[in-house]
Amino acid sequence: MDFFSQISPFLLSGLLLGSIYGLSATGLSLIFGVLKVANIAHGAFIMLGAYVAYFALTMWGVVPFVSAILALALGGALGYLVYVAVVKPLGLKNELNILVALFALFLLMAEAARILWGPDFVGYTWTIGSFSLGGLIIEYTKLAGALLALAIVISLEVFLRKTYAGRAIRAVVQDSVGAQVVGINVDRVYALAAAVGIGITTLAGVFITLFIPVGINPYMGGPYTLMGFVIAVLGGLGSIMGAYLAGLVFGLITSVGYFAFSELGFAEPSQMALFIAFLMLLLILLFKPTGLLRI
Amino acid sequence: MPISGRYAAEGQYSLWGALAVVNWINDRGGLDCGGKKVRVRLVYRDSESKLELAQSLTESLVTRDKVHFLLSPYGSDLAIGVSPIAEKYGVLMVVVGAASDRIFQQGFKYVVGVAAVASQYMWSVLDMAKAVDPNVKTVGILYRDSEFNRMVAEGAKTHAEKLGLRVVVYEPYPATPKDLTPQILKVKAANPDVLIVASHFADGQLAIRQMAEQKVDAKLIALSVAPLVPEFYDALKNLAECVVGPSHWEPPVRYTPELARQKGVEWFGPTAEEFAQYFKRVSRELGGKEIEPGYHAAWAAKGVLAILYGVYKAADVDSAKVLSELGKARFMTFFSEFKLDPATNVNVAHSMVAIQWQNGERVVIWPSEVATAKLRYPSLTWDEKSAGKVCK
Numbered sequence: 001m002d003f004f005s006q007i008s009p010f011l012l013s014g015l016l017l018g019s020i021y022g023l024s025a026t027g028l029s030l031i032f033g034v035l036k037v038a039n040i041a042h043g044a045f046i047m048l049g050a051y052v053a054y055f056a057l058t059m060w061g062v063v064p065f066v067s068a069i070l071a072l073a074l075g076g077a078l079g080y081l082v083y084v085a086v087v088k089p090l091g092l093k094n095e096l097n098i099l100v101a102l103f104a105l106f107l108l109m110a111e112a113a114r115i116l117w118g119p120d121f122v123g124y125t126w127t128i129g130s131f132s133l134g135g136l137i138i139e140y141t142k143l144a145g146a147l148l149a150l151a152i153v154i155s156l157e158v159f160l161r162k163t164y165a166g167r168a169i170r171a172v173v174q175d176s177v178g179a180q181v182v183g184i185n186v187d188r189v190y191a192l193a194a195a196v197g198i199g200i201t202t203l204a205g206v207f208i209t210l211f212i213p214v215g216i217n218p219y220m221g222g223p224y225t226l227m228g229f230v231i232a233v234l235g236g237l238g239s240i241m242g243a244y245l246a247g248l249v250f251g252l253i254t255s256v257g258y259f260a261f262s263e264l265g266f267a268e269p270s271q272m273a274l275f276i277a278f279l280m281l282l283l284i285l286l287f288k289p290t291g292l293l294r295i
Numbered sequence: 296m297p298i299s300g301r302y303a304a305e306g307q308y309s310l311w312g313a314l315a316v317v318n319w320i321n322d323r324g325g326l327d328c329g330g331k332k333v334r335v336r337l338v339y340r341d342s343e344s345k346l347e348l349a350q351s352l353t354e355s356l357v358t359r360d361k362v363h364f365l366l367s368p369y370g371s372d373l374a375i376g377v378s379p380i381a382e383k384y385g386v387l388m389v390v391v392g393a394a395s396d397r398i399f400q401q402g403f404k405y406v407v408g409v410a411a412v413a414s415q416y417m418w419s420v421l422d423m424a425k426a427v428d429p430n431v432k433t434v435g436i437l438y439r440d441s442e443f444n445r446m447v448a449e450g451a452k453t454h455a456e457k458l459g460l461r462v463v464v465y466e467p468y469p470a471t472p473k474d475l476t477p478q479i480l481k482v483k484a485a486n487p488d489v490l491i492v493a494s495h496f497a498d499g500q501l502a503i504r505q506m507a508e509q510k511v512d513a514k515l516i517a518l519s520v521a522p523l524v525p526e527f528y529d530a531l532k533n534l535a536e537c538v539v540g541p542s543h544w545e546p547p548v549r550y551t552p553e554l555a556r557q558k559g560v561e562w563f564g565p566t567a568e569e570f571a572q573y574f575k576r577v578s579r580e581l582g583g584k585e586i587e588p589g590y591h592a593a594w595a596a597k598g599v600l601a602i603l604y605g606v607y608k609a610a611d612v613d614s615a616k617v618l619s620e621l622g623k624a625r626f627m628t629f630f631s632e633f634k635l636d637p638a639t640n641v642n643v644a645h646s647m648v649a650i651q652w653q654n655g656e657r658v659v660i661w662p663s664e665v666a667t668a669k670l671r672y673p674s675l676t677w678d679e680k681s682a683g684k685v686c687k
Contacts, residue, residue, distance in 0.1 A: 013476040021473075111299060119303030121496040123504075123530030127681075130508065136480075137509050212473060214504050214530045215497025219301050223471045258477040262466070270469050270477070271440065 008134035010259040011252065016138070018251020019146035020207050022244035024224065025231035026153055027201035033173050033238025034193035036095070037087060040102040042228045043221025044109035045075055045198050049205015050216045051117060057124045064126070065144070068206040075202025076195040083194035092190070106221065113218035123214030145210035153244040156200065160240065169193055173238060230281055236291020246292055253277045296368050300344025304496070304524075305591050306369045309392045311581060312592030313337055313366060315573035316599045319565045326603050329610030335603065342368050346376045353377040357384045363612040364389070364602045366595065367406075371395035371413070371443040378406045387605070387614040391598035392591055395446045399639045405614060407621065408641040409597045409633065413443050414450025416541045417491055419649045420517040421451065423661040424489050425458050427672050431514065435464035435487030437478050439498050447493035447519050455489075463487050472498050475505045483511045492518045500530050507534045507677045514673035515539060517649075523590060528652060535652045537674035537686040542650050544593040544630050545659050546571065547667045555627040563607075564600040567629040597630035601642075604633075654685045 024046060031039045049071045056067035086105065090097045130139045160166035171179040172189045180186050208224075209216065231250050235242030257273025266272050284291060296313075297306035317337045325332040338360050342349035349368045356362045357380070365381050365388035367374040374393030381388035382403045390398055390406060394413040398406065424431050434455045438448035445467070452462050463485040468478050475498070482490060490513040492502045499521020506516070521527050522540035546567065555562035565573065574588040574596075588596075604626055605617035625634050625644075632644035649661035651670060658668035671686040 009480050010477055013474065013480075017474050017476075114299060114303055119299075119307060120524070120526045121304070121500060121530070122526055123500055125530070125532045125534065136476075139508055212501055212504075214500030217304075217497065219303070220497070223473075227473075255474070255477050262477075262481060268440065268467055270467065270472075274469065 005135055007256065007259060009136035010255045012134050012136045012138070014252040014255030015248060016142055016146045016251070017211055017255070018248035019149045019244075020204065020211055020247070021227065021231055021251050022235075022247020023149035023153060023207060024201065024204035025228045025235065025243040025247055026156060026240050027197040027199070027204065028228045029232040029235060029237055029239060029243040030156075030193055030200070031197035032232065034169055034197075035083075035087065035092060035190055037092070037098050037102070038095075038229070039197070039201075040099060040225060041082075041106040041109065042201055043223070043225035044106045045078070045201040045221075046205040046208060046224040046228075047113060047216075047218065047221040048078075048109065049075065049202040049207075050209050050220065051113065051205075052202070053206040053209040053213075054122055054124055054216050057126055064141075064206050064210055065148070068203050071206045072199045072203040076199030078202070079195040079198025080191055082198060083191045087190070087194065088187075106225070110218045110221060117218065119218060121215050121217045123216055124209070126213065139210075141210050145207050149204075149207055150244070152200070152203070153240060156196075157240050165189075165192060230277065234281055234284055234292060236293050239291060239293045242291050242293030249280075249292075250277055253280065296339055296342065296366070297344040297349070297370065297373065298341045300342075302344040302369045302373075305392055306342075306344070307582070308589060308591040309366075309369050309595035310339060311574060311577045312570075312588060312595035313339075313391075313599045314577045314581075315570060315588070315592070316564065316596040316603075318577065319569060319573045320603065327607055328612075337599075338362055342373065344370065344373070346373055349373045349377050350380060353380045357381075357386055362386070364614065364617070366391055366598050366602075367393055369393065369591070371398060371446075372441070374398050375401075375442065378403050381405050385614055387602065387618055389598040389601050391595040393443070395442045396450075397442065397446070399641050403640070405618065406640060407601065407618070407635065408639075409601050410543045410594055410631070410642060410645050411647050412450075412641060413446035414453070416447045416519050416647065417451035417493075417517065418454050419541055419647050419661055420491070420515075420539055421454050421458055421460070421489070423649055423670060424515050424672075425460070427670055428488075428514065431488045432461060433463045433485075433487040434460045434489045434491060435482045435485055435513070436462060436491045436493065437464070437466050437468060437475075437482065437502065438493035439470055439472075439495055440467040441470045441495070444493040444495065444519070448491075451491050451493065460489070468498070470498075472501060475502050476509065479505050479509050479511055482506075483509055487513055489513060489515045489517070492516075494518045494521050496521050496524070496526075500527060503531055503534055503538060507680070510677045512674070512676045516674055517541070522650065522652060523657070525657075528655060528657075533680045533683060533685065534677070536680050536684075537651060537653070537671050539649055539651045539660070539670070541647045542590050542659075543645070543647055544590040544597075545648055545650055545657070546587060547659050548648055548665050550627050550629050550631060558627070558632075560632060561626040562628075563604045563626045564596075564628045570596060570629050593630050597628055597633075600628045600630075601633060652686065654687055 052071040056062035235246030261269035261272040325334040340352040367390040369392035371393040517539040552562040575585040608620035609616040634644035636643040660670040
């Protein structure tokens, strides 16, 4: 088997999953860009999205592409609440207090999920068929999920560039005092950014289940928070397209890196691939701290 | 015991299993201790699946609550972490829900195991494969990169080679994997006869899901831990069909007072039916619904029974005296027989069984003496399963 045939399934697999990784980090990136708040509770909203997908399908037969809309709305409402009830009362200047409060929210959501839905690992089975490409069998649901993730990120970018609300958000990112001077309601912009950011994160939780429809549990969020930060920093905190691109890079590194290190005879190829991803993060922080796409 | 955090489910079932046995004893007036009936009290704390907390709570149980004996927390990483504390205070700790060989390789005198160790998990599966199909030649092993799973994989590899099988893939994957496609593509290229995944719950479900996607067929697919709970089938439906797994105990496996009499060993504790009845009551009271006990619960129950048997024989709560009695003991409970290996402090009379998912049911298929169904071999292909065929 030639080299390209060997590597192509790993490339494709990495790209597909990377698209979802990218989507899942955009909410985190947006919130940091606008509010300068590190959303430590990120993984808990991914978990919530995964449960929305699970319950919608198993209880009402609603497929994930439809339940994603519900997750977006639910996440959006919760995002607004998080801003109004947690971030705003603590004051945006108190980053440390907000960080601790969001960490508490993360724990609270996980424990609430355990009490409400139990500690078991649940999952669903839903397939609409598959096709073979480059040595990889690809489920249509995964392909659709990856393409939709790209479409959502592009839409978000268009929203930020072409609409009044989007331009207001960008104005606040650039200079919140200046934005206030020209009549932008900064408080409303913060609330909007929190709602959109957490809405997208919860929606990403639904999309993640297209790739990992099993093992859904109250404590699944932790690794997604860590991964989300790695991707968001790699792409440049605050840059939507940067986060998406970094997600693709992360997906490719973990998949192709595994192949490469495995072929080279390393004992722990997946850990080595992760090492490369973190090394890349270190290099970005050292030489281009604004991330891949931010100037 | 971790009743919240990543081990919440297993910890909760273990706690309920231990409580079921304690209730059973107390409903009979307590434990016979030198002719006097003594009520048993179970003091438990939630270690939240965190090692540091498990360590400080263990210390506090010994020094503040003055408990006489300890049950280990669920999880090999936690059990290893608290073992030195039991040893330091000379308090007998029975390990339940943790099977890494390393727990028993530290030379601790007061740390005792009542079930098989991790390296033995896949022995019954491999023995069965070789017995059913002498032509089976190759084995692929994927394992979660964690203390327990590494031991399961190492034990499977050594045992496979001992049986003359060639291990064609031996690959670790991260402890919380998002995607196992790269590892599964490697297995697909190697095409082993038997595929073993040393998994835990979530990653085990993911492995089956992605093997099905990539149509990686093997004559026998065996996973550790994941297939032993009903949620495995609920999550995977038909894809779970034919999947095999090693188990410490299954409800149909019957160790009975009658069997103990036949073998000339002493019977101790409730029968399997009594245990199930008490477990259901505890699960209804604490969890809000009645559920059947699984092996986590039975394992913890066995841990309590081992301690109580030692106390009953020693007529004392001194750990050294109880340990000495356990060293001489040969008895049977609903879980298994008990005979301690003095070199390792592990129960060597306990053997694991193998289960297979057949037509939506978990059936015992090995060893043949306790099997309730025959192994379906070779396994159905993923295409057959996707078409709705079930394993019968």
